[in-house]
Amino acid sequence: MKLTVVGGGSTYTPELVDGFARLRDTLPVEELVLMDPAQDRLDLVGGLARRIFARQGHPGRITTTSDLDRAVEGADAVLLQLRVGGQAAREQDETWPLECGCVGQETTGAGGLAKALRTVPVVLDIADRVRRTNPHAWIIDFTNPVGIVTRALLRAGHRAVGLCNVAIGLQRKFAGLLGVEPPDVHLDHVGLNHLTWETGVRLGGPEGEDVLPKLLTDHGDTIAADLRLPRPLFDRLGVVPSYYLRYYYAHDEVVRELGAKPSRAAEVAAMERELLTMYADPSLDEKPALLAKRGGAYYSEAAVDLAAALLGGGGTPYQVVNTYNRGTLPFLPDDAVIEVQAAVGPQGATPLPVPSVDPLYAGLMANVTTYEDLALEAALHGGRARVFRALLAHPLIGQYEYAETLTDRLIAHNREHLAWA
Known part of the structure; x- marks a missing residue:
């Protein structure tokens, strides 16, 4: 079994590798490929990953590459954990919305939209290249905003399931x-x-x-x-x-x-620098305790369970995933991507029935689903008008003056990542 991690140079990766090592009976990985364009980070993370496998007696092979096509060729599953623009872009996502009195956060509100606009085209290009080399591979998306990214993948016909550790x-x-x-x-x-x-x-x-x-x-x-x-x-x-x-x-x-405090992005960037220094120590052969503060707790266990179930090797029968609604929540469109318990197997994820949902929650879900529809259109087709409509629809924004200002700032801060800007 070959698994590929796109974004393998992330400081998250040793958490994932530790899970693969511990849970090898659930998911018997023969080759784990870590792919990342940042060769310096990839070398550090790849070295630690090999030491973790060796310490735990895992017989699998770990390879590293910055060549995407080589990484995904023949892969049974591809895990996406990338951050377009890095922590610098996250710092912006968490900062400029606050200047307008709105939440600055990388997965929701105006910052979440900025991340979606940067991310969706890149993820779709990766998925197309996966499909060319192995049309039967599963794509497991851990890249935020997971709901929008997963919907983009499913709408393009890819075999994809979204994953979150909440x-x-x-x-x-x-x-x-x-x-x-x-x-x-x-x-x-x-x-x-x-x-x-x-x-x-x-x-x-x-x-x-x-x-x-x-x-x-x-x-x-x-x-x-x-x-x-x-x-x-x-x-x-x-x-x-x-x-x-x-x-x-x-x-x-x-x-x-x-x-009133430094951004989470600034905290994470400092933590990443410290983690990468640790990863460079050739005597380190386990994930350091500091990694628990980085985020993504239990990500490895969720990823192993999901990959094992999709690839027919086991995993728990019911898992919380992001997948098409398909009538599960009748107040949302069938092609909305929802996060619910599902039966997961080689054919994909089938949501379990959900009892009637309180209108208090259903209304907010419907509102945010509308925003996600508009956000995906903006990510796929670009244009200031589409960005404005998505921001105006978001319940954390909703006022036209905020939406106008946030649109201009989003485009200004992300111009290098937006082909249409």
Whole structure:
């Protein structure tokens, strides 16, 4: 089995490699290819990756290359974890929206749109090259904004599934609070990427006992503190929103906080420099503890499970993924990309039935789906008018004066990545 990671020079990659090494019985990788145009980073990450495999006795081969066509040729699955423009572009995404009083964040709002515009054309080019060399390969997208990128891939006819680590992180958190093993916790997870709610927490599987009410009663303060939302909100909602809902439920508070401290991008850039220094140490043969602060917790386990299921080798039968709606949520179009529990196998991901969704959540999902439609059109076809329409449609923006100003700033800060600008 050959797997390729595009963006293999990311400081995330040792987390992924560690998962491949630990879970080799679930996903027996024979060749792991790390592809990245940044050869200096790739050399450091590739060296550590080989040492991790050696330390854990993994027999597979790790190769590195900056040649995309060579990397994806014959691959059974291709994982996408790229960042067009690097941390410098992320720094901008998190900064200029704040100047207009809007959330500055790399996956939602104006910053998320900027990232989508930079990313979608690049990802589609990669996917086309994968299809030319191996039309049966699966593409697993971890590149944000996952919902928009996955929709672009599916709309172009690629065999693609989107992956996010929010659900697996909450599964692990809830399992710890309940004193059970993570596989025993099944989430009724519903929404769009980075716009999700846990409407049930079941023990043993989709038909198991729902212990969410007890979880909120016994551990609501802990959960609320972790997600930085007030406990009374959880009591009123009766569900657990993902931490990305804080950008919607506490928008003005978040804007004040973000404006009063260094950007997350600046923190991550400093962390990456330290990690790369560690990776250069030839005695390091395991992922360093600092990597846990970088983000992407449990990404490796989710990726292994998904790849194993898609390639027919195992994995858990039900997984939270991003895939076509296909009537699962009747208030959204069939070709909307939703993030829900799905049965995953060699034929792809089939969403499990979802009970009726509270209009409070359904309305916001429908609004953001409309924004994602317009964002994808802007990413595919360009033009100032399309960017403006997407920004005006986003519930975190919505005012024409904001949308006008943000459109100009988005284009000015991203001109080098926009072929039409």
